[in-house]
Amino acid sequence: MSQTTYSKPELFIDGILIEYLESYTFTTGLNDTFQTLKVKFSDPDLHNIGLFGKEVELFQNYGSYDGTPLFRGYITQFSNKETSFSISAQDPRVFLAGKDGVTVTLTETDNYDGYTLTQFLYSFITDEINVESTVIGLSALTEVDKPTFMTGIRTEAQAPWELLTSTLKKSIDDDNPAEPLDYFTDIIHRQETSDIIFRKKRPLTDRPSLRYSYNDGIVGIAFKERSPNSIGVAKTKDGNIQKFVYGNTPKGRVAVTLTEQYETPAEAHTAARNKVLLEYEDTKEMNINVSKGHNLTLGSIIDIDVPDAEIRGVYRITGKTISYKGNSFVCSLSCNKKPIKVSDYI
Numbered sequence: 001m002s003q004t005t006y007s008k009p010e011l012f013i014d015g016i017l018i019e020y021l022e023s024y025t026f027t028t029g030l031n032d033t034f035q036t037l038k039v040k041f042s043d044p045d046l047h048n049i050g051l052f053g054k055e056v057e058l059f060q061n062y063g064s065y066d067g068t069p070l071f072r073g074y075i076t077q078f079s080n081k082e083t084s085f086s087i088s089a090q091d092p093r094v095f096l097a098g099k100d101g102v103t104v105t106l107t108e109t110d111n112y113d114g115y116t117l118t119q120f121l122y123s124f125i126t127d128e129i130n131v132e133s134t135v136i137g138l139s140a141l142t143e144v145d146k147p148t149f150m151t152g153i154r155t156e157a158q159a160p161w162e163l164l165t166s167t168l169k170k171s172i173d174d175d176n177p178a179e180p181l182d183y184f185t186d187i188i189h190r191q192e193t194s195d196i197i198f199r200k201k202r203p204l205t206d207r208p209s210l211r212y213s214y215n216d217g218i219v220g221i222a223f224k225e226r227s228p229n230s231i232g233v234a235k236t237k238d239g240n241i242q243k244f245v246y247g248n249t250p251k252g253r254v255a256v257t258l259t260e261q262y263e264t265p266a267e268a269h270t271a272a273r274n275k276v277l278l279e280y281e282d283t284k285e286m287n288i289n290v291s292k293g294h295n296l297t298l299g300s301i302i303d304i305d306v307p308d309a310e311i312r313g314v315y316r317i318t319g320k321t322i323s324y325k326g327n328s329f330v331c332s333l334s335c336n337k338k339p340i341k342v343s344d345y346i
Contacts (some may be wrong), residue, residue, distance in 0.1 A: 009324055011039060011049040013058045013075075019043065022084065022325070024058065029319035029334070030163040030184050030298055035091040037071045042084055056089045060322070062294065062329060072194045089303040091187045092136045092194050095129050098159030099211075102128050105156050112150040117167050118143045118198065120150050124160060125196075137195030139187050145196050146173045168229050169199070172274050179203055180274045186298055201299050204314050208303040210293045218304075219330075221311065230257035232272030234262060242268035246276050275283055286315055286335045294322055297338070302335065 011018050020043035028035045037058060040320045053074055060070040074095075076291060077088040095102065104124070106112065112120045118141060124137050149169040164185070174180040181201045188195045212218045229255055232244040242265050258275055262268040286304070293302070319334035 007063070007324075007327060008061045010059045010061060012059075013051065024324050026058070026322045027320070028319075034093050034097075035071060035073065035187060037073060038086065040084055040086045051075050051087060052308050054189045056087070058279075060283065060294070060329075065084070068142070068191050069189050072189045092218075093161065093185065093187060093196060095135055096159070096161040096164065098161065102160065103157040103164050104160050105158070106154050107156075108154070110204060111154065113152065116143060116147040117150060117164070117171070118147065121164060121196070128160075134193050137188075137193030140195035140197040142181055142198070144171055144200065146171045151170045166185055172273055173200060176203075176269070177273065178277070180277050182278050184298070199297075199299055201316065203302050204301060204316060205209075206301050208314055209296055211303040211305055212288065212290060212293075213297075213305045217290050217292045218306070219291055221289075221304075221306070223311065224285050227253050227254050229256040229276055232258065232276040234258040234260070234268040234272040234275075236265055237263065238318045239267065240265050244269060244276055245271040269270075279339075280324050284287045286311070287332060288335070289330060289332050290311060291331075291332070294320075294329075295323045296320070296333070302333070 009024070011021050011024070018041065022040045022042045023072050023169035024037060024039040026037050037056065039056075039058075056073055056135070057069040058071040059066045071089070071091070073091040075087050075089045076094065079086050080286075083230070089191045093204055112123070115123070120140055120240075121252040122138055125138060129135050130136045130138075149166055150167070153163075153167065168185065170182055171183050172180050181203065183198050183200050186197050186199050188197055208284070210217070221236055230248075233241065233255060234257075235241045254336060256275060258268075259270055260272060260340075288304070296302070296317055298317055298320070301314055302317060306312050312327050317333055321332045323332075324331045
């Protein structure tokens with residue numbers, strides 16, 4: 001991001017503006033992780049304030065004053081040095097991690113049979129998390145178009161976040177079998193609340209949210225290559241093995257075996273197919289530093305318009321890091337693409 005653009009970040013702890021902000025790093029990603037904020041202050045006297053569990057709000061104020069925070073969450077760690085003080089915070093979904101003793105037990109007599117995952121989450125947050133105040137907003141929590149039901153799910157003292165993320169993985173929109181789309185959780189920071197939401201990954205054929213080029217937005221590009229899984233193996237409860245092979249595996253045969261067992265061969269084959277296609281990444285995993293688009297959400301589609309044909313194309317944002325130090329912003333986007341071709345589908 002340009003150092004000439006107006007910027008005056010502000011950080012509040014329990015509604016109080018904290019001075020001496022030296023630097024911060026904000027990160028978010030798709031891999032069932034929480035948004036994280038790490039902040040360093042040049043005033044070590046902050047150790048006199050009781051900080052653990054306090055609410056933190058960060059307004060980036062890049063280009064203009066923000067009406068909503070870039071980040072809202074709660075302090076999970078802090079450290080004090082002779083000349084500085086630092087804190088780490090995570091978004092409100094951290095209260096689903098089970099570390100504060102809030103767990104889920106589902107038995108034959110006490111369960112959520114008949115509930116969708118969305119209905120379960122709404123009920124659980126209302127009854128167990130938002131008891132005294134709205135910690136996790138629910139206004140953005142709506143039913144997904146391929147819902148998963150809680151019927152038959154039994155567990156003992158499990159972290160709600162673990163149960164949520166593992167169950168959500170079962171919700172897959174495979175109406176287009178060549179490009180199945182799964183769902184992920186995200187958080188929307190509004191003026192007063194931070195609302196949990198289920199998002200479905202957008203197909204790469206969608207119109208890009210932004211276009212980047214070396215003349216417009218790209219500060220730097222780095223990428224790495226890897227071999228994707230091309231074979232999926234799954235089995236039924238009676239031992240029937242089902243295998244899905246994607247394309248002619250020109251980059252080598254790399255297999256993944258599912259641990260879950262399925263009722264029918266058709267269900268096992270579908271699961272193996274979805275596993276491969278959902279996780280099939282192009283060998284290029286991009287990381288680009290950009291001067292625009294710092295408000296793009298996870299899963300957004302962007303177009304990289306550069307001369308190099310090996311890099312040029314559409315990508316899905318899988319992570320974002322924003323760093324600030326000395327009045328300088330750096331925004332880095334992690335992204336990948338899944339070039340699924342119907343002709344390769346077996």
